[in-house]
Amino acid sequence: MSWFRWWNKSRKPDTTASDAGTMGQETSAANPLGGQAAADKREALLALSRKLSGGSEQVAGEVAQALDHPDAYVGQWGDRLWNRGIEEPIPDLAWIALVDALGELGLVWEIDWKQEIETTLFAVHSLLDRRGWLLPAADRRLEQAIQTDHDTFQQLNELHDWLRPHGIVLGQLDINSDSYVLIVVREDDFTEMEQLAKASGYTLCSF
Template sequence: MFGYEWRGHFDNAAVNALHAEGFDHRVLDDDWWTQVNRHSLGWVCAKREDDLVGFVNVAWDGAIHAFILDTLVATAVRRRGVGRQLVAHAAGHARAAGCEWPHVDLADHLEPFYLDTCGFRPRKAGLIALRAGRHGRPAMVVTRSGTWRTRMPSTVRDALAALAALLAPGEHDVADRVTSAHDDPEAYLRAHADQLDERGVDEPVPTLAWIALVDALADRDLLAEVDWKEDPREVVDRLRTLRSTPANAGAWIWLEDTDIHVATHDFLELAGTRLREAGTALAVLDIESDCYPLVLLPAGRGRDLVDLATAAGFTADVLGAARS
């Protein structure tokens, strides 16, 4: 009677109606399709014939943790096992993606469902209300869009430091190098004259801190700078040598059935789409040159990269990302 689809098609209006019914608020006009395609590991749709009667969103950290969000079942079909099947399908596909721990945040009245019916074990957790939600309730740390979102910095310097932390986690000297280019451009030019000379930079330029980020990441094998006419096979070789390359060898299996005799930009868009399906975002840091400085990061953090770059006054683009 009910069918379940992993990453199945749905209409935004149908999910908005389910969400309003499930969480007792007015019907919104949210673009769920774009949100979950950009940020989530996946989602499960429950359908009766062509009608959407259930939905669950599965966020993740890009590695071993998945997060069950917005489990929704239409009132007319509740207490018929739909919710249990939604969560079971979500957990199964998260396991197939390499996740080891599904998490869920729940109110007291949902304990029988999640703990007894679905098999979750209780654990302590913390929550901070960063702002009021649109429904008049405190906002969750994990947002409804299915990802941990970064609060945008108030200064360019802070945005640059946040970018360095995002793309080079634990590499504090990357942030130091980028912020030094912002704080004292003349001193940075003197300290890195040889490397900057290769780019034709011999005086302070507005993009100096951005170039410093690109160079620092490249020096640590966290960025691959490829020519705009680079052979796709060379692009793949460069990406696979990065320290941030997906640990799962299956992330590249799509290459076996792919025609790589295409323009570099077209190949990068295709690679971005296929890598995102495996949980990795392929992004370019635009330095207004005839090359592509490419980085890899968890798919759920792609939007943070774009937003932080914008806050710093520069441009980053997630390749192959769903467009709204």
């Protein structure tokens, strides 16, 4: 997405030859606040990563790498980041790492802000299938939940309302883009996850 490339260049810090390549520079890119505040945010984000992924150490490990060694992360996952227009570390790299790691496991699904209804339904069905919730899929009747003449945001709200009686929240991880990163979580877990996202400096919200 071109927005990431523009934002990255506009926020690129000034460096000198004396400090280029130092550990301090790499740490500041990952944790721009520094100190205890950054440590608390790091802990919250790693806790959220494990909860959203069902305890996956692979997901948590990728997020930790983006936090602690952003240059190495970009080097390892450059092909994946290229699709987002990210070519070097950015302050929100760890949040993007979480989204991409969850996506690799099929635990999030990213759709455009203006999406065909068939794609939206496929995304939500896929997320429920991946979690093993509300099976068999034919009994979900998601198609009955939405109005075909509504826009994507309205349809996502309607799907969320349809799932709530089953104890399921349809939410999104906000990446400040023109897309929705969809995720389904248990309603009993949602408040804690939402608070962890806020404590880490990011937004997980329901529709």
